[in-house]
Amino acid sequence: MSVLSGRARTVIAALLAAASCAGIADARPSMSRGEQFLNITEAQCLHRAELSYEAAGWVDIASGSTWVKAHKDHYGSFTACNADASGGVVVNIFVAYDLSDPTGDLAGGERTRLQSEMNIDR
Numbered sequence: 190m191s192v193l194s195g196r197a198r199t200v201i202a203a204l205l206a207a208a209s210c211a212g213i214a215d216a217r218p219s220m221s222r223g224e225q226f227l228n229i230t231e232a233q234c235l236h237r238a239e240l241s242y243e244a245a246g247w248v249d250i251a252s253g254s255t256w257v258k259a260h261k262d263h264y265g266s267f268t269a270c271n272a273d274a275s276g277g278v279v280v281n282i283f284v285a286y287d288l289s290d291p292t293g294d295l296a297g298g299e300r301t302r303l304q305s306e307m308n309i310d311r
Contacts, residue, residue, distance in 0.1 A: 220285045221296040223304050228277040231255060234270030234307075238280075241306030242266070245299070263288045264299055268307075280307055 227234060238257035242250045247259035247266065258267045269281045284300040 217290055217293070218285065218287050219290040219293045219296040220283065221300040222284075223282050223300050225280045225282075225304055225307065226273065226275075226277055227280055227307065228275075231270045231272050231278055234278045234280060237307050237309070237311070238268040238270065240311055241268075241303050241309075244306050245302050261299075264296070266299070266303065268303070280304075282307070 227237075229237070235252055235255070235257055239250055239252060242257065242259040245261070247261040247264075250257065250259040252258070255271055256267060256269050258265070260266070264284060264286050266282065266284045268283075269279075271279045271281075273279050282300050282303050284296045284303070286296040286299070290296065
């Protein structure tokens with residue numbers, strides 16, 4: 190015979206369920222986007238993006254007509270190279286991190302590194 194009433198068991202079960210979800214509620218995947226303007230062609234931009242991913246240790250690098258994507262550990266990234274009216278390109282780099290990132294700095298750090306790599310003329 191149980192010492193706890195039905196209501197007490199329900200309350201305890203609800204508290205245990207809430208406590209077990211506390212870690213999940215703290216999980217904050219992060220995303221970062223950066224934009225830069227380079228005085229190069231789209232083709233040069235795509236080539237630099239591929240080399241940037243390689244230099245930063247990214248894998249499964251694939252590209253399309255105006256984009257390059259890759260992943261590294263729990264990160265995913267996409268770089269878009271779009272011609273602009275001045276004759277250069279607008280480079281948008283998106284980086285997402287799919288694990289908990291309480292400070293939100295992990296995706297931004299990777300994006301900053303990729304942007305720095307994009308500035309290198311190889």
